[in-house]
Amino acid sequence: MEFAKVLQRRRAVRHFNADPISVNTLHSIVAAAQQAPSWGDSQPWRVTIATGDTLARIKAAHRQRAQAGVKGHAELTAGTPTWPAASRENTQTWLTGIQAFLGDQAPQLDAIQADLFDAPVLVYLTIPQGSPAWSVYDLGAFGQTLMLAAADYGVASMPAYEIIKYPDIVRQFTELPADQLLVMGIALGHRQADRLNDYPAGRTDTHQILTIKD
Numbered sequence: 001m002e003f004a005k006v007l008q009r010r011r012a013v014r015h016f017n018a019d020p021i022s023v024n025t026l027h028s029i030v031a032a033a034q035q036a037p038s039w040g041d042s043q044p045w046r047v048t049i050a051t052g053d054t055l056a057r058i059k060a061a062h063r064q065r066a067q068a069g070v071k072g073h074a075e076l077t078a079g080t081p082t083w084p085a086a087s088r089e090n091t092q093t094w095l096t097g098i099q100a101f102l103g104d105q106a107p108q109l110d111a112i113q114a115d116l117f118d119a120p121v122l123v124y125l126t127i128p129q130g131s132p133a134w135s136v137y138d139l140g141a142f143g144q145t146l147m148l149a150a151a152d153y154g155v156a157s158m159p160a161y162e163i164i165k166y167p168d169i170v171r172q173f174t175e176l177p178a179d180q181l182l183v184m185g186i187a188l189g190h191r192q193a194d195r196l197n198d199y200p201a202g203r204t205d206t207h208q209i210l211t212i213k214d
């Protein structure tokens with residue numbers, strides 16, 4: 001697929017249908033993500049994928065806890081992370097925009113998160129405990145490459161804190177090795193026809209984030 005098309009296709013999809021993704025396709029998507037650059041070719045990433053019964057157990061436990069309103073705590077950041085004012089403003093713009101776009105359907109945004117987007121596949125991205133911050137940078141590149149590769153295979157994706165906000169549940173059912181830090185989760189699948197998937201998140205004007213010194 002043409003690169004511009006792949007880039008355009010990679011959008012956060014918050015509601016998936018039940019169509020499965022073959023093990024071969026998952027393998028190819030992860031193999032493509034391995035082309036991401038990393039500090040000194042250190043390739044710190046590890047990938048754990050949950051499907052089938054494992055996924056069903058994770059979803060049941062996650063739903064129960066999310067519906068009870070239990071606050072999550074990701075492993076990457078201790079305590080509640082804070083963002084600078086400009087980033088908080090962007091997030092607020094997105095939130096207001098998507099809620100207005102969804103109208104009466106806005107409460108479904110929370111409900112579908114508790115259901116982990118109904119995804120048929122959850123991908124967990126990890127790095128060794130105690131890794132330098134560079135490995136988090138590398139893992140970000142890996143995650144984006146994975147989502148672009150997925151788009152190229154006609155597979156939709158959803159990067160979400162929601163997926164890793166109860167690390168103990170993920171650890172229990174995937175048997176994640178204790179020496180791995182759970183950093184990020186990405187849902188994969190095929191889009192459900194749902195307005196939840198149609199909101200075009202905006203971007204700030206490039207002039208605001210770019211400085212070119214000649």
Ligand SMILES: Cc1cc2nc3c(=O)[nH]c(=O)nc-3n(C[C@H](O)[C@H](O)[C@H](O)COP(=O)(O)O)c2cc1C
Nearest residue numbers: 010011012013014094113159160161162163184201
């Ligand atoms: C690290 C990270 C965490 C995210 N967590 C969530 C989440 O928990 N729930 C959610 O609905 N979207 C989440 N998103 C998706 C963003 O809201 C989305 O990427 C952003 O609004 C831009 O939209 P786009 O991906 O469609 O271009 C997350 C994205 C990233 C990169």
